[in-house]
Amino acid sequence: MAQEEVHDAGLALGLSLGGGGGGDSSRRRRREASSSQQCPLEPSLTLSMPDDAATLSGGGVSSMSAVKRERAEEEEEEEAAEMVSSTALQAAFGGAGAGAEEDDDGSTRKKLRLTKEQSALLEDRFKEHSTLNPKQKVALAKQLNLRPRQVEVWFQNRRARTKLKQTEVDCEFLKRCCENLTEENRRLQRELHELRALKFAPPPPPPPLSAAAAPPPFYMQLPAATLTICPSCERLGGSTAANATNNTSKAVDSDVRPKGGTHHFFNPFTHSAAC
């Protein structure tokens, strides 16, 4: 089933959950609740209109500065206006829009699926900048017929997904590093064994692998991004082997070297007694 068909179905009303508008509204509401006399058991998931009404009634914003309060009220007014005009814009963007339908009991949150068009535009903006300033956020929200809070949440989630993905990639890369180092360790053990055996043999011919022909140890090929802070001494590590043989490492090293001091790159696979 095409997702857009589902998106279009029954979501044109444009009522919104949560509320509060731009900024970290949920936390703001929490702080407001704690600083005012509001009941702590009040459900946090409310429709925006009642929530806004409560806020505008004065109890919820008592701790906010006048400027902030003014800004919040402006945003809330904008959102209210957006809701009024949302029906027309829903047609343009296919319907996920600025909020959720109210449940019969009005208590459960409705998660809205963004349309392909909305997601695509958000992705485009994310490619340009992974963060938004408040003006950009509001503008993008208007363009997408979403609330600024929704745009903000989308960017937060998107950054989290990106980071998670990068972590998985790094993990996979380090796994390969580990495998290669294990293999290299085996090779060196064999080589050591052979050299020891040669002690009792006639003078050997030159080694088959010259320094120029032999590939550098795997850890010397690690990109700079994998070089991290040494957990023991909490310095940028300075693997002399890597620095001596790898131009890239040298360049990176010179970029990050603190003035008047030397440090070593930390390689998690080779780091041992160096610190």
Add this chain to the structure above:
DNA sequence: GGGTGGCCTGTTATTACTTCA
């Protein structure tokens, strides 16, 4: 020092899709 806003991280809830009897 406390208030506020932005961001991160972890969690929850919802939706869409897949599998299987």
Add this chain to the structure above:
DNA sequence: GATGAAGTAATAACAGGCCAC
């Protein structure tokens, strides 16, 4: 093949913490 329940992945929304201003 059609169907509904169960399982799963994706993700919007939320909560709480941290940090800078």
